[in-house]
Amino acid sequence: MPEVMFAGPDGRLEGRYHHASDRNAPVALILHPHPLHGGTMNNRVVHALYQRFQAMGFSTLRFNFRGVGRSQGKYDGGIGEISDAAAALDFLQAVNPAASMLWVAGYSFGSYVGMQLLMRRPEMGGFVSIAAPASHYDFGFLAPCPCSGLILHGAEDELVPESAVRKLVDKLNTQRGIKIDYRVQPGTGHVFDAAQTEQAVDAAEDHVMSVLNRQRMPMAAD
Incomplete structure (x- = not known):
């Protein structure tokens, strides 16, 4: 698990x-929760x-993110x-x-x-996308959403009502060629x-592997 330091826009x-x-x-790039609420790359x-x-x-x-741990800079509102x-x-x-595919995974603010x-x-x-803060931020920028993916949310989320996330998922699933795996x-x-x-990352693995296996199928048929 090598430590790395790389150039960012603010240090x-x-x-x-x-x-x-x-x-x-x-x-895969993994993104952490809100820096002002204790979020770091060491989040569980x-x-x-x-x-x-x-x-x-x-x-x-x-x-x-900037201003967290040894990362330089300061919080910039997103x-x-x-x-x-x-x-x-x-x-x-x-x-x-030569990477075959690029993925991003984030929790809450991430x-x-x-x-x-x-x-x-x-x-x-x-x-x-785990615990997406759909009631705190406007996700209207996903028009159109460029790719399909997994959105997972806690049924008892006290900060972000599940209904807000379901509304976002329903909107994304109306877009042509987009399939959101909502759990x-x-x-x-x-x-x-x-x-x-553990349950959440099991779901993430199930989704990711299903996508990777579909990607490999045409190659296997050649």
Whole structure:
């Protein structure tokens, strides 16, 4: 789990990076919750996603947004954090020029940043969005949403009503060529305990592997 420092738009950013042995391995960028509410790259859900993508054979990066941990700069209301995520993706692509697919996964605020990144980087191939803050931020920018993905939400989320996320999912699923795999996790609030985290990353793996297997099928038929 090598520590890395890479250039961001407002100073150097601190991360943890795993490099897969396969030069064509897919890559995944994992984004953490809100910096002003204790969010860091060591968040339980973020760390679990990082480990699970690694186990699936991905080159994987998690990092601290500006002003968190040893990352330079200061919180910028979401705008700068989107630029941080783009810089992190630049780093991933630079060290994985032959990557077969690019994924972004985010938890809470990180899922909002991840969805914003989708709109700026059309080469993204999939996403995992956990506890998306659909009642706190306007997700209307997803018009059209550039790719399909997984949205998972806790049924008992006390900060973001499940109905707000379902409304977003329904809107995205009306878009041509977009299929959102929406999963509601019973008995789960906005903050996931250890068991709920394991359940969530199991769902993420199930979704990601189904996409990767579909991608490989035409290759196997050739």
